[in-house]
Amino acid sequence: MNERTSEGNPKANAQERFKKFLGKNNLRVTNQRLAIFEAAYSVKDHFTAEDLLTFSRKIDTSVSRATVYRTLPILVESETVREVDVGKDYKYYTVNLHQKTFQAQVICVSCDKIFEIDAPFMEWYGKTVAEKLGLEVVSQRLQVTAKADPEDPACICQNNRSPQEMIGAGSHS
Amino acid sequence: MNERTSEGNPKANAQERFKKFLGKNNLRVTNQRLAIFEAAYSVKDHFTAEDLLTFSRKIDTSVSRATVYRTLPILVESETVREVDVGKDYKYYTVNLHQKTFQAQVICVSCDKIFEIDAPFMEWYGKTVAEKLGLEVVSQRLQVTAKADPEDPACICQNNRSPQEMIGAGSHS
DNA sequence: ATCAATGCAAATAATTTGCAAAAAG
DNA sequence: CTTTTTGCAAATTATTTGCATTGAT
Secondary structure, three states: OOOOOOOOOHHHHHHHHHHHHHHHOOOOOOHHHHHHHHHHOOOOOOEEHHHHHHHHHHHOOOOOHHHHHHHHHHHHHOOOEEEEOOOOOOOEEEEOOOOOOOEEEEEEOOOOOEEEEEOHHHHHHHHHHHHHOOEEEEEEEEEEEEEEOOOOOOOOOOOOOOHHHHHOOOOOO | OOOOOOOOOHHHHHHHHHHHHHHHOOOOOOHHHHHHHHHHOOOOOOEEHHHHHHHHHHHOOOOOHHHHHHHHHHHHHOOOEEEEOOOOOOOEEEEOOOOOOOEEEEEEOOOOOEEEEEOHHHHHHHHHHHHHOOEEEEEEEEEEEEEEOOOOOOOOOOOOOOHHHHHOOOOOO
């Protein structure tokens, strides 16, 4: 699966999607937009608009807060970044690696991290409910706010394991 | 349906819970707080802080916006009102009739209404996921954003049926 | 050249807060 | 009387916007 083209390279792939989106919508490829894209893809985790501003400026000092805010919707619409609203008064974002499976968020109030987990069943569930109401799903989110048991050293806040690994993805009965 | 005790009377029941909570926390029973409680329970549906201000003022003209905002957390903590954050830049609230079952929200972007539906399975699902991560659930939400098929007159936006009725609650195989 | 995109600073809008006056216990 | 609560107006904070200038095509 390793090709010399962007196939199999999530970031290059996303960048292509981003540029294609810009072209298709008569939006211009500017240094700032590229820097912001680059910055987003340099973050491993979830980030805020303010984070993105900081990281973007390390790549291109001219990037302004306004441009970050104006670029974020473009990143979201081009499906290179996903918006993750956990109910705080600011939004989180994370790169979109184009998984097929529906993602749920587990927000740990103890360590303040957000874990993304595959929840394909949820997608089916939401769709079923919507259909019964005669509606069509636009988007859905399952959000679990949780806290660490301070006595439990095996919790995901302490160990450095991936959520997928701990949950045993794919092994739904 | 008119009982003289609070048994079976959700509103009286909630008011008792509210007052008990105030007492327990050395908070005073003021006219404004009672008016705000009363206003919340006069709304059938979801309401915003601003809505609540408007309704409260019909009961007690002296209620101020600040007091509404200061009272809302008390209503939430006393479990007489539930906070429903659908990702807009303001929050919704709804009276808490103390259902045992976990509630999911279906937000219709076409008619701009929020439907609450029983989703007991979801509660189990979230708990299971959290446990596998070594965490303890604090709260969870399943949110389905949906739109009406404009051709479909049978959708819940058009007919006046209850979500529960349309979904056929309880009939999970 | 043309028109979109930028940075800046000011505007928004929901919610929060400081403070002196009013009310509850 | 003592302490909490109130209304008011000003503060806060994430995000948005107007505008003159810069930059992509």
